[in-house]
Amino acid sequence: MKSYNIAVIGGDGTGPEVTREALKVLDAAQRKFGFKLHYTHYDFGGARYLKTGETLPDSAIEEFRKQHAIFLGAIGHPDVKPGILECGILLKARFALDQYINLRPVKLYRTEDCPLKDKTPQDVDFVVVRENTGGIYTGVGGVVQKGTPMEIATQVMIYGRPVVERCVRYAYEVTRRRNKKKMLTLVHKCNVLTHAGDLWVRTHKEIGDQDYPDIKQDYNHVDACTMWFVKQPEWYDVIVTENLFGDIITDLAAIIQGGLGVAAGGNINPEGVSMFEPMGGSAPKYTGQNVINPIAAINAAGMMLDTLGEREAAAAIDAAVTTALNSGKIKSLAAGRMGLSTTQVGDLVAATV
Numbered sequence: 001m002k003s004y005n006i007a008v009i010g011g012d013g014t015g016p017e018v019t020r021e022a023l024k025v026l027d028a029a030q031r032k033f034g035f036k037l038h039y040t041h042y043d044f045g046g047a048r049y050l051k052t053g054e055t056l057p058d059s060a061i062e063e064f065r066k067q068h069a070i071f072l073g074a075i076g077h078p079d080v081k082p083g084i085l086e087c088g089i090l091l092k093a094r095f096a097l098d099q100y101i102n103l104r105p106v107k108l109y110r111t112e113d114c115p116l117k118d119k120t121p122q123d124v125d126f127v128v129v130r131e132n133t134g135g136i137y138t139g140v141g142g143v144v145q146k147g148t149p150m151e152i153a154t155q156v157m158i159y160g161r162p163v164v165e166r167c168v169r170y171a172y173e174v175t176r177r178r179n180k181k182k183m184l185t186l187v188h189k190c191n192v193l194t195h196a197g198d199l200w201v202r203t204h205k206e207i208g209d210q211d212y213p214d215i216k217q218d219y220n221h222v223d224a225c226t227m228w229f230v231k232q233p234e235w236y237d238v239i240v241t242e243n244l245f246g247d248i249i250t251d252l253a254a255i256i257q258g259g260l261g262v263a264a265g266g267n268i269n270p271e272g273v274s275m276f277e278p279m280g281g282s283a284p285k286y287t288g289q290n291v292i293n294p295i296a297a298i299n300a301a302g303m304m305l306d307t308l309g310e311r312e313a314a315a316a317i318d319a320a321v322t323t324a325l326n327s328g329k330i331k332s333l334a335a336g337r338m339g340l341s342t343t344q345v346g347d348l349v350a351a352t353v
């Protein structure tokens with residue numbers, strides 16, 4: 001029987017509650033599809049940081065390298081200054097494990113969860129492939145004359161051809177495997193970013209012309225893309241974009257798919273160890289009340305199985321989520337308004353996997 005070692009970081013706030021439900025669904029999936037998941041739990045997060053000053057030690061990164069994947073509930077603590085946990089845990093794992101893809105499926109399950117007028121699940125169904133370790137996030141830049149009236153600070157959108165190319169290739173592969181519109185839209189701002197944008201434009205075209213003649217090439221400026229998300233989301237199939245633009249457009253995308261209750265993401269190293277997480281934060285005000293929506297975490301678990309190669313099980317989880325959401329039992333996707341508890345939603349999905 002195939003078996004996989006999974007590092008589990010429940011994390012802060014409601015993170016452990018949604019993680020519990022995701023593992024419940026994974027347990028149902030492994031029983032049904034005949035594989036085994038071995039979990040190692042880690043207590044990284046705000047609470048541990050406040051106690052020990054430690055975010056994500058190098059020794060943990062070394063242990064993660066030996067795992068097949070990482071599952072992360074949520075990171076974020078009201079008593080920890082913004083930036084410390086994000087940089088110390090999330091970004092550290094992304095960079096250290098070279099998780100160079102951020103994969104964000106954008107799928108609306110129910111018409112009533114979409115804030116856009118007249119849009120249905122048929123209209124909101126695309127994937128964003130965000131470059132996840134380059135660009136402005138590399139931190140290249142600096143500051144001089146800090147605190148003076150003449151202060152200057154830079155943060156550089158730095159990209160090399162190999163980093164762009166591996167991301168673009170991954171996105172073409174996603175497009176081909178999805179086999180829907182077979183269209184890969186590059187989102188950038190090449191009318192202004194004439195150096196970095198042009199590198200993306202040429203790479204998108206060259207790789208496409210050479211190796212993916214079956215895939216249509218499409219381009220949007222990032223500002224226009226945000227309008228089209230609202231006006232005509234049905235245009236999109238797969239989007240590829242650089243890191244910061246991807247960060248911004250995937251939040252907008254999360255809202256049109258029904259919000260943080262369902263949105264999940266994968267920080268993927270296609271040749272290494274990937275990390276999966278629900279997009280919602282630690283939601284401190286809902287902690288311990290059993291009212292947070294676990295579906296985003298369940299979707300993240302499904303993506304994890306898909307990336308591990310357990311595609312049938314992943315598809316079964318997605319089908320179970322669809323069934324649960326259309327059962328009439330879940331009133332809303334918002335925390336506290338579901339009409340069911342966190343545990344009950346997890347039970348409902350687990351029962352139909």
Ligand code: IPM
Nearest residue numbers: 086087090091246247250265
């Ligand atoms: C995300 C988050 C992170 C990012 C933060 C928490 C560092 O917003 O995963 O989209 O900016 O990438």
Ligand code: MN
Nearest residue numbers: 247248250251
């Ligand atoms: Mn973000």
